[in-house]
Amino acid sequence: MNRSSIPAPATLALLCLVLQLPAPTAVAQQGEPRSQQPVRAETAPQQPAAPAEEGPQLQAVPRLDVSAFEPAVARQLVEVQAALDALLARAGGEGATPPTAAEVAAGFGDLGRHFHAYDLLDAATACYYNAAVLSPEDARWPHLLGRALQGAGRLPEAIDAYRRALELAPDDLPAHVYLAEVRTVQGKTAEALEHYRAAVALDGASPAALAGLGQAALEAGDAAEAVSRLEAALAAQPAADRLRYPLGLAYRALGDEEKARENLLAAGDVGIRPADPLVDGLESLKSGERVHLLRGHMAFRVGRFGEAADAYHRAVDAAPGSLPARVDLATALSRLGYLEGAEEQLREALSLEPNNANAHYNLGALLAAKGETAGSGVHLRRALTLDPDDGATHLALAEMIAATAPEEASDAVFHYRRAAESGLRDDRVYMGEVAIHLRGGDYAAAQRRLDEGFAAIPESADLLINLARFLAVNPVLELRDGERAFELGERSYAAQQSVFNAVTLAAALGELGRCEEAADWQQKAIDALTAQGAQSEAAALADQLAVYRQGAPCRYPTPTVAATQTETEG
Numbered sequence: 001m002n003r004s005s006i007p008a009p010a011t012l013a014l015l016c017l018v019l020q021l022p023a024p025t026a027v028a029q030q031g032e033p034r035s036q037q038p039v040r041a042e043t044a045p046q047q048p049a050a051p052a053e054e055g056p057q058l059q060a061v062p063r064l065d066v067s068a069f070e071p072a073v074a075r076q077l078v079e080v081q082a083a084l085d086a087l088l089a090r091a092g093g094e095g096a097t098p099p100t101a102a103e104v105a106a107g108f109g110d111l112g113r114h115f116h117a118y119d120l121l122d123a124a125t126a127c128y129y130n131a132a133v134l135s136p137e138d139a140r141w142p143h144l145l146g147r148a149l150q151g152a153g154r155l156p157e158a159i160d161a162y163r164r165a166l167e168l169a170p171d172d173l174p175a176h177v178y179l180a181e182v183r184t185v186q187g188k189t190a191e192a193l194e195h196y197r198a199a200v201a202l203d204g205a206s207p208a209a210l211a212g213l214g215q216a217a218l219e220a221g222d223a224a225e226a227v228s229r230l231e232a233a234l235a236a237q238p239a240a241d242r243l244r245y246p247l248g249l250a251y252r253a254l255g256d257e258e259k260a261r262e263n264l265l266a267a268g269d270v271g272i273r274p275a276d277p278l279v280d281g282l283e284s285l286k287s288g289e290r291v292h293l294l295r296g297h298m299a300f301r302v303g304r305f306g307e308a309a310d311a312y313h314r315a316v317d318a319a320p321g322s323l324p325a326r327v328d329l330a331t332a333l334s335r336l337g338y339l340e341g342a343e344e345q346l347r348e349a350l351s352l353e354p355n356n357a358n359a360h361y362n363l364g365a366l367l368a369a370k371g372e373t374a375g376s377g378v379h380l381r382r383a384l385t386l387d388p389d390d391g392a393t394h395l396a397l398a399e400m401i402a403a404t405a406p407e408e409a410s411d412a413v414f415h416y417r418r419a420a421e422s423g424l425r426d427d428r429v430y431m432g433e434v435a436i437h438l439r440g441g442d443y444a445a446a447q448r449r450l451d452e453g454f455a456a457i458p459e460s461a462d463l464l465i466n467l468a469r470f471l472a473v474n475p476v477l478e479l480r481d482g483e484r485a486f487e488l489g490e491r492s493y494a495a496q497q498s499v500f501n502a503v504t505l506a507a508a509l510g511e512l513g514r515c516e517e518a519a520d521w522q523q524k525a526i527d528a529l530t531a532q533g534a535q536s537e538a539a540a541l542a543d544q545l546a547v548y549r550q551g552a553p554c555r556y557p558t559p560t561v562a563a564t565q566t567e568t569e570g
Contacts, residue, residue: 058133059126061111073118076285079294080114083107086298105135112144117285121152132164139168140278143175147279155182173202174276177212184216192216199274200229207236208274215246223253233272241268289319296328308332316345323349327359330366339370357386361393368396373404391422395429402432409436420456427453427460434466443476465492465501472507473556480555482511499525503541510547510554519548 063081066074084107090099099107112127128145135141146161162179165172180195193216199209214229230247234240248263284290296311312329319325326349333342346363350356364379380397383390398415401408416433419426430453437446447470454463468488471481485508493501506521522545529538548554 058130061108061126061130062123064115064120064123069118076290076294077114077118079298080111083294083298084111101134102138105131105133105138105141108134109141109144112148113282114285116144116148117282119151121148124148125152125154125157132161137168139165139172142168143172143278146175146178150178150182155186158182171202173199173206173209174274174279176202177208177274180212180216184212184219189216189219193220205236206274207233207240208272210236211240211243211272214243214250218246218250218253223250226250227254237272239270240272241266242271244268289315289322289325292318293325293328296332300328300332305332305335309336321352323353323356323359326352327362330362334366334369339366342366343370355386357383357390357393360386361390361396364393365396368400373400376400389418389422391419391424391426391429394419394422395424395426395432398432399428402436406439409440412436420453425457427457427463429453430456431462431466443470443474444479446470447474447479461492461495464488464495465504468492468508469500469504472504472511480511482508482555485511499528502528506544506548507556510544510556513552513554515548515551515554518554519545522548 064077066077069077087099087104087107090097091104108127109131112124112131115121115124115127125145125148128141128148131138132141132145142161142164146158146165149155149158149161159179159182162175162182165175166179169175176195176199180192180199183189183192183195193213196209196213196216199206200213203209210229211233214226214233217223217229218226227247227250230243230250234243234247244263245267248260248267251257251263252260292311292315296308296315299305299307299311309329309332312325312332315322315325316329326345330342330345330349333339333345343363343366346359346366349359350363353359360379360383364376364383367373367376367379377397377400380393380400383393384397387393394415398412398419401412401415405411413433413436416429416436419429430449433449434446434453437443437449447467450463450467450470454460454467457463465488468485468491471479471485471488474480486505489501489505489508493505502521502525506518506525509515509518509521522541526538526541526545529535529541544556547557
C-alpha cells in the first residue's frame with residue numbers, strides 16, 4: 001500500500017518544536033499487522049493526505065510522572081509513550097521509512113486514548129487535538145476530543161469539537177447526544193432539542209437519545225412529550241432510575257400527582273448514556289490484554305514475528321474472548337509459517353464473532369494460501385456479504401478465481417474491477433485483469449487496462465514498464481505507440497537498469513524505426529544475460545537483434561503475444 005509521507009522540513013520542524021521532552025508518543029492501534037499476507041490484522045489501515053505545512057499549530061503534550069501510578073499502569077503508559085517517541089523519531093529522519101501523517105495522528109490518538117482511560121484529561125485533549133490536526137478528515141479524533149473536553153469542563157471547546165465530528169460523520173449519534181448535553185448545561189434548550197431529535201431520527205430505539213429528548217422537552221415546557229420519551233427510555237432500560245426524577249416532574253406538570261409521586265420516590269443514581277464504541281473502548285485499555293497487544297505490535301513492526309506471536313499469545317491468555325488478539329496472533333503465526341495454528345485462531349475468532357468481515361477475509365486468504373480454494377471462496381464471499389466495498393477482499397477473491405477457475409474469468413474481472421473502484425492502491429488489481437485479457441487474446445482490453453492502472457497508480461514500477469512494453473509490441477499494430485513506449489521505457493530504465501527494461505527500450509526504438517539504437521539496446525541486454533551465465537535467455541534475444549541490425553523496417557514482429565514482465569522474468 002502506497003502512503004504519502006509527512007512533508008519536510010516544515011511539518012517535521014513543527015512536530016519537534018511543539019513536543020516537550022522526547023515528545024509524547026502513541027502506539028499504532030490494535031491490529032497493526034493487518035497489511036501482512038496472507039492474513040491481515042483487525043483494523044484497516046487508513047490513508048488520509050499528509051498534513052499541510054501551514055495551519056493550526058500542534059499542542060505540547062505534558063510528560064507525566066508515572067511513579068505515582070500502579071506499576072502495571074506505569075509500564076503501560078511508558079510503553080505507549082515509547083512507541084510514539086519511535087514514530088516521531090522516524091518522522092525526524094531516524095529511519096528508512098518516514099511515517100505518514102495518518103500514522104502520526106494515530107500515534108497521538110492512541111496515547112490520548114490511554115490518558116483518557118485513566119482520566120488524565122488535559123494530556124488526552126492535547127493528544128486528540130494533534131491527531132485531529134494531522135488527520136483532519138478522521139472523525140474519531142474530534143469526537144474523542146469533544147468527550148475529553150466535556151469531561152474537563154471546557155464546554156465551548158467541546159462544542160467546537162463535536163460540531164467538527166458531526167461535519168465529518170453526520171450519523172454520529174453519540175456526538176449529537178453529547179452536544180445536546182453540553183447545550184442543555186449552557187441553557188441552550190432549543191439547540192439541545194435539535195440534536196436530541198437528530199439522534200432519535202438516527203435510532204428511534206436509542207434509550208439515551210430518548211432520555212435526552214424527554215429531559216430537553218421537559219425543560220422546554222412540553223410535559224407530554226417528556227413523559228412519552230422518558231417512559232420509552234425506561235422501558236428499554238429499566239435500571240436507569242435517575243430518569244424517574246424528570247419523569248415525576250413531567251407527570252406533575254400534567255396534573256397526575258399519583259404518578260409524579262411514584263416516580264419521584266423511585267428516583268435513583270443510575271443514569272443512561274449512548275452506546276459509543278470509541279468511548280466505551282477506553283475501558284479495555286486498562287486490561288492486561290492491551291499491554292501484550294502493544295508489545296506484539298512493536299515487535300511485529302520490526303519483523304520480530306516470533307516475539308510478536310509470543311506477545312499475542314499472552315494477550316489471548318489475558319482475554320480469551322478478544323477477537324483482535326486472536327486475529328493478530330493469526331497474523332504473526334502465518335508470517336512464521338504456522339498456518340495450522342493461524343487457522344485455529346481465526347476459527348476461534350469467528351466462533352466469538354461469526355459476522356466479523358475481517359476475520360472471514362483473513363481465514364479466506366489463509367485457506368487460499370494453503371490451496372483450500374473451496375473453503376477460501378466461502379469465507380471471502382461471506383466477507384463481501386458483510387462488507388461489500390472492501391477492496392482487499394475483492395482482490396483476494398479475484399486472484400483465487402483467476403488461479404483456480406479460468407473458465408470463470410468474467411467473475412474474476414468483476415472482482416478486480418470492484419477492488420479498483422474501492423480505491424485500493426495495489427497494482428495487482430490491474431495486472432491480474434491484464435493477464436486474463438492476454439489469455440483471452442483481447443490485446444486491446446489488456447492495453448487499455450494497463451493504461452487505466454498506470455493513470456490510477458503512476459508510482460507503480462510494474463504498471464509503468466508493462467505499459468511501455470505493450471505500447472511497443474502489441475500484436476494489434478494500430479494500438480502501438482512507439483513515442484510513448486520510448487518515453488515510459490526511459491523512465492523505467494532510469495529507475496531500474498534491468499534486462500527487461502533494456503529489451504523494452506529496444507522494442508520501442510524499433511517501432512520508431514531507429515534500428516541502430518534498437519540494436520545497441522538489444523545487445524546490451526544480451527551482454528548482461530551472458531555475464532549472468534543465462535546463455536539460453538541471451539540466445540532467445542538473438543533473432544530480434546538480427547531484425548534490428550538489418551535496418552528499417554525493424555519493428556517487433558507480429559503475431560507475438562506481448563508477455564508481461566512478470567511472465568518473462570518471474
